[in-house]
Amino acid sequence: MANSIRFFLNGQKQDVTVRPDTTVLEWLRLGPRLTGTKEGCAEGDCGACSVLLGDVSNGEIRYHAANSCIMTMGQIDGRALVTVEGLKGETLHPIQAAMAENGSSQCGFCTPGIVISLAGLAASGGQADDHAIHDALAGNLCRCTGYRPIVEAARKVMGEGGASIPGPAVAAFAEVEPAQQIAASGAMFHQPRTLDDLLQLRHEKPRAVLLAGGTDLGVALADFHGDWGEVISTAHVRELRDIGETPTHLSFGAAVTWEEVLAHVAPLYPSFATLIRRFGSTQIRSMGTIGGNIGTASPIGDGPPALIALGVEIELASLDGTRAMPLEDFFLDYRKTELKPDEVIASLRIPKPAAGQDFRVYKISKRYDQDISTVCGAFSVVREDGIVRSARIAFGGMAAIPKRVREAEAALVGRPINEETTRASAAAIRDALSPLSDWRGSAEYRSQVAANLAERFRRDLAGEVVEVMAL
Ligand SMILES: Cc1cc2nc3c(=O)[nH]c(=O)nc-3n(C[C@H](O)[C@H](O)[C@H](O)COP(=O)(O)OP(=O)(O)OC[C@H]3O[C@@H](n4cnc5c(N)ncnc54)[C@H](O)[C@@H]3O)c2cc1C
Numbered sequence: 001m002a003n004s005i006r007f008f009l010n011g012q013k014q015d016v017t018v019r020p021d022t023t024v025l026e027w028l029r030l031g032p033r034l035t036g037t038k039e040g041c042a043e044g045d046c047g048a049c050s051v052l053l054g055d056v057s058n059g060e061i062r063y064h065a066a067n068s069c070i071m072t073m074g075q076i077d078g079r080a081l082v083t084v085e086g087l088k089g090e091t092l093h094p095i096q097a098a099m100a101e102n103g104s105s106q107c108g109f110c111t112p113g114i115v116i117s118l119a120g121l122a123a124s125g126g127q128a129d130d131h132a133i134h135d136a137l138a139g140n141l142c143r144c145t146g147y148r149p150i151v152e153a154a155r156k157v158m159g160e161g162g163a164s165i166p167g168p169a170v171a172a173f174a175e176v177e178p179a180q181q182i183a184a185s186g187a188m189f190h191q192p193r194t195l196d197d198l199l200q201l202r203h204e205k206p207r208a209v210l211l212a213g214g215t216d217l218g219v220a221l222a223d224f225h226g227d228w229g230e231v232i233s234t235a236h237v238r239e240l241r242d243i244g245e246t247p248t249h250l251s252f253g254a255a256v257t258w259e260e261v262l263a264h265v266a267p268l269y270p271s272f273a274t275l276i277r278r279f280g281s282t283q284i285r286s287m288g289t290i291g292g293n294i295g296t297a298s299p300i301g302d303g304p305p306a307l308i309a310l311g312v313e314i315e316l317a318s319l320d321g322t323r324a325m326p327l328e329d330f331f332l333d334y335r336k337t338e339l340k341p342d343e344v345i346a347s348l349r350i351p352k353p354a355a356g357q358d359f360r361v362y363k364i365s366k367r368y369d370q371d372i373s374t375v376c377g378a379f380s381v382v383r384e385d386g387i388v389r390s391a392r393i394a395f396g397g398m399a400a401i402p403k404r405v406r407e408a409e410a411a412l413v414g415r416p417i418n419e420e421t422t423r424a425s426a427a428a429i430r431d432a433l434s435p436l437s438d439w440r441g442s443a444e445y446r447s448q449v450a451a452n453l454a455e456r457f458r459r460d461l462a463g464e465v466v467e468v469m470a471l
């Protein structure tokens, strides 16, 4: 058991005794007084608090941006944390220099967060076209400069081949190996390594906070200044971090992040990949997990409608053993699920596309990036000689739980997809779902949009839709 949190801060090894449920933002600003990391919204939306987190993966250190306002100190145990102050060595980091030269900052409040996000992109070695730059910036709001000069600065650095992040060497991470338990200042943070250990802990402590990426839980912690006396983190559980592939399925442990899911899903289901790219921001996707999205059981979560339409099966585990079920059976009522107090979501299996299968998922929200769905509709059909042999249609935002709409599927099965069958399917969607009104959309708006998506799907399959802006 450790009594402190060990990590690298801007390349220097740290051994810090602080409650593990303190947010990283609070510690950075009040502890070492690294005030370049700002607090804007304090709920993961604005990116002013962005920092880089480094982990060793396949023998290299990979850095990604994350929101320090909704991340706890326990979550950085064993990792490398880089703030805007740590990017500068003898000279400015190339992103800092390009931003300064290009007039990419006015009041400067957003600038550290923007520099961090772009430094993360510059270090990724990935494609650095405008899509990648916009993706990297989707979680950072600038209200005064505007994005053109920022994007131009990014283009310049990417055009020169990116830039690395100053930090510790791979071998140094052995000195900050994550502790199995951290007990500090009256709070306990467990970091089991195996599913067996996780299940034992869950059995003994069903009331402890079960924490994955913390992108849902961390918002509540920051908003209500919560007190997490005991936390069980899934981040280091080997089985929950597994990604597997068979000839027929992809499988993901529950603690696999959305950014990791994206890389594997994109070649098989491009429409799902488009949805995942719109899931929060890079900061959210690189912390938030697929299991957390299911575990939170939000009626407007984006993962469940797509996963239900794809015919996903999830596996729940406890000391009594495992049980599998179709994802649609997991959700019982508003925020009520099949999960028992001593159970965890262990994994889920996504079938690979079948011959003749078409899949589309559409997210309707007020903003394209970094927004919550008003309605999310997912459609999957398998056709043979133009006739629908099977269909799965699911919606989020239309009921207390993510909902499969069998009546709408029945209107298509055994028939071709044409205007008439689509009208019948759309009518079934309207009849079967009774959404609520809220500030995102009235019940009537939601019903109309959901029904319209059936027509959008028909036109997509007929090649009639020009992707002006991918839904
Ligand atoms: C700014 C912002 C933008 C967002 N955008 C989107 C979006 O576009 N679409 C969307 O759907 N969501 C969005 N979210 C919500 C959130 O990011 C997702 O729901 C994410 O997948 C949650 O995963 P997590 O690992 O962070 O979960 P956590 O916050 O760690 O946990 C969430 C819940 O799941 C439970 N849980 C976690 N793992 C398990 C497990 N293995 N077994 C059982 N229960 C478990 C936890 O106990 C908790 O109740 C956004 C959040 C923020 C802050």
Ligand code: FES
Pocket: 038, 039, 040, 041, 042, 043, 044, 045, 046, 047, 048, 049, 050, 067, 068, 069, 070
């Ligand atoms: S302060 Fe806005 S994302 Fe953290």
Ligand code: FES
Pocket: 104, 105, 106, 107, 108, 109, 110, 111, 141, 142, 143, 144, 145, 146
């Ligand atoms: S420079 Fe003022 S918010 Fe971006």
